[in-house]
Amino acid sequence: xxxxxxxxxxxxxxxxxxxxxxxxxxxxxxxxxxxxxxxxxxxxxxxxxxxxxxxxxxxxxxxxxxxxxxxxxxxxxxxxxxxxxxxxxxxxxxxxxxxxxxxxxxxxxxxxxxxxxxxxxxxxxxxxxxxxxxxxxxxxxxxxxxxxxxxxxxxxxxxxxxxxxxxxxxxxxxxxxxxxxxxxxxxxxxxxxxxxxxxxxxxxxxxxxxxxxxxxxxxxxxxxxxxxxxxxxxxxxxxxxxxxxxxxxxxxxxxxxxxxxxxxxxxxxxxxxxxxxxxxxxxxxxxxxxxxxxxxxxxxxxxxxxxxxxxxxxxxxxxxxxxxxxxxxxxxxxxxxxxxxxxxxxxxxxxxxxxxxxxxxxxxxxxxxxxxxxxxxx
Amino acid sequence: xxxxxxxxxxxxxxxxxxxxxxxxxxxxxxxxxxxxxxxxxxxxxxxxxxxxxxxxxxxxxxxxxxxxxxxxxxxxxxxxxxxxxxxxxxxxxxxxxxxxxxxxxxxxxxxxxxxxxxxxxxxxxxx
Numbered sequence: 001x002x003x004x005x006x007x008x009x010x011x012x013x014x015x016x017x018x019x020x021x022x023x024x025x026x027x028x029x030x031x032x033x034x035x036x037x038x039x040x041x042x043x044x045x046x047x048x049x050x051x052x053x054x055x056x057x058x059x060x061x062x063x064x065x066x067x068x069x070x071x072x073x074x075x076x077x078x079x080x081x082x083x084x085x086x087x088x089x090x091x092x093x094x095x096x097x098x099x100x101x102x103x104x105x106x107x108x109x110x111x112x113x114x115x116x117x118x119x120x121x122x123x124x125x126x127x128x129x130x131x132x133x134x135x136x137x138x139x140x141x142x143x144x145x146x147x148x149x150x151x152x153x154x155x156x157x158x159x160x161x162x163x164x165x166x167x168x169x170x171x172x173x174x175x176x177x178x179x180x181x182x183x184x185x186x187x188x189x190x191x192x193x194x195x196x197x198x199x200x201x202x203x204x205x206x207x208x209x210x211x212x213x214x215x216x217x218x219x220x221x222x223x224x225x226x227x228x229x230x231x232x233x234x235x236x237x238x239x240x241x242x243x244x245x246x247x248x249x250x251x252x253x254x255x256x257x258x259x260x261x262x263x264x265x266x267x268x269x270x271x272x273x274x275x276x277x278x279x280x281x282x283x284x285x286x287x288x289x290x291x292x293x294x295x296x297x298x299x300x301x302x303x304x305x306x307x308x309x310x311x312x313x314x315x316x317x318x319x320x321x322x323x324x325x326x327x328x329x330x331x332x333x334x335x336x337x338x339x340x341x342x343x344x345x346x347x348x349x350x351x352x353x354x355x356x357x358x359x360x361x362x363x364x365x366x367x368x369x370x371x372x373x374x375x376x377x378x
Numbered sequence: 379x380x381x382x383x384x385x386x387x388x389x390x391x392x393x394x395x396x397x398x399x400x401x402x403x404x405x406x407x408x409x410x411x412x413x414x415x416x417x418x419x420x421x422x423x424x425x426x427x428x429x430x431x432x433x434x435x436x437x438x439x440x441x442x443x444x445x446x447x448x449x450x451x452x453x454x455x456x457x458x459x460x461x462x463x464x465x466x467x468x469x470x471x472x473x474x475x476x477x478x479x480x481x482x483x484x485x486x487x488x489x490x491x492x493x494x495x496x497x498x499x500x501x502x503x504x505x
Contacts, residue, residue, distance in 0.1 A: 298438070299439050299440050299443070301440040302439070302440060305388065305441050306389075309389065327412065338410040339409035339410060342409075342412040374394060375437055375444055376437065376438045377396075377436035378414065378438045
């Protein structure tokens with residue numbers, strides 16, 4: 001049996017998405033800037049896609065900029081806001097952000113900006129009060145993710161948004177993991193900018209978006225034509241945008257309910273069948289599709305490789321699976337011991353995950369842990 | 379990323395376990411860094427030679443850490459102590475048909491565990 005539970009990394013493209021995209025490769029393939037019928041068809045598609053995404057977050061179409069994905073959106077928001085506010089040089093973020101934010105902030109530090117990296121509590125939550133006390137008259141931007149990619153913790157962004165708005169500081173949030181799983185209302189949540197990605201929600205890779213509230217000024221990253229409200233040059237990826245929008249349409253409340261039930265079955269199943277495990281992140285305020293356990297005394301790559309041999313695709317935050325020797329920065333920021341952080345395995349479900357697949361995981365995992373623990377001295 | 383040989387050792391590690399009456403024990407690594415290896419040896423003196431009669435290991439670590447531990451135990455079993463003392467990480471890497479560059483430290487650790495076990499044996503046999 002092949003079971004894919006690495007949907008936090010990327011997802012299967014929904015069949016309806018593929019179908020919606022196809023005409024934009026074969027018939028409506030014009031450049032959306034061209035004035036002929038082919039161009040007009042492409043432009044119509046692009047604007048339709050923009051409207052669908054805007055509606056989903058209670059924004060206007062003119063506030064959605066298509067990008068190449070979450071990383072570009074994050075770069076554009078952080079660097080764009082830093083350079084648009086000339087008399088400010090301070091950025092506030094959290095220690096558990098995705099590398100697309102963290103490494104961008106580190107680059108800005110090298111260029112002379114000050115960055116505050118807020119710590120999180122044991123559950124992985126940023127305290128809005130910490131945001132409030134970190135804001136100074138030099139703060140250009142606060143960027144705090146909506147949901148964490150490793151632990152699925154959902155941050156209190158509505159409270160943070162409110163604080164930022166009251167203080168007159170721009171607020172950006174990376175919603176790459178949460179979009180369509182948790183409701184986002186940019187007005188109610190006082191969000192000034194938000195990053196989105198298509199391939200995490202059964203859309204194609206290579207397309208994402210940045211919401212920029214009307215009136216918010218950012219400096220663009222690239223220079224070229226006047227595409228995307230003169231903020232992001234380059235011929236628009238119309239088929240990608242169409243696919244992204246269709247993926248948004250195809251994510252229903254019933255999907256979230258289905259995934260939540262499977263997540264809870266998996267979490268409870270692991271607790272029931274395996275000893276010495278620790279759920280990373282909270283039970284409440286957790287993404288509907290995220291299951292992240294540390295299997296104490298074990299190293300993540302070992303477990304994920306044995307699982308892979310049984311057809312189960314997962315991911316690990318362990319150092320040994322990557323080029324760095326440091327374990328997950330997210331788990332360490334939550335105060336976890338290094339040896340426990342090394343043993344973490346993330347399983348991320350999707351609307352296509354079935355109950356049989358969860359049962360299969362729960363059938364093979366305990367034996368794998370038993371086998372691994374026979375080898376481990378800890 | 380890993381050779382077939384690495385995966386084979388990882389999936390069927392040889393000589394896993396502890397040894398109550400070990401003549402030498404080597405414990406290396408640090409759980410904080412994600413690698414811990416414990417290596418046990420039982421030495422038999424035969425016709426003036428010191429032979430590794432039995433060897434066991436327990437390892438906390440990644441695929442490469444487990445595979446290199448298993449490979450080292452296989453490599454030394456039945457061999458003379460003064461011969462295996464000269465083994466280096468390259469011997470381990472060779473029998474595993476290569477290791478990814480970032481995993482070479484695992485083979486160093488496995489050799490360190492072996493050397494620590496031999497050192498422990500020698501110190502114990504002095505007394």
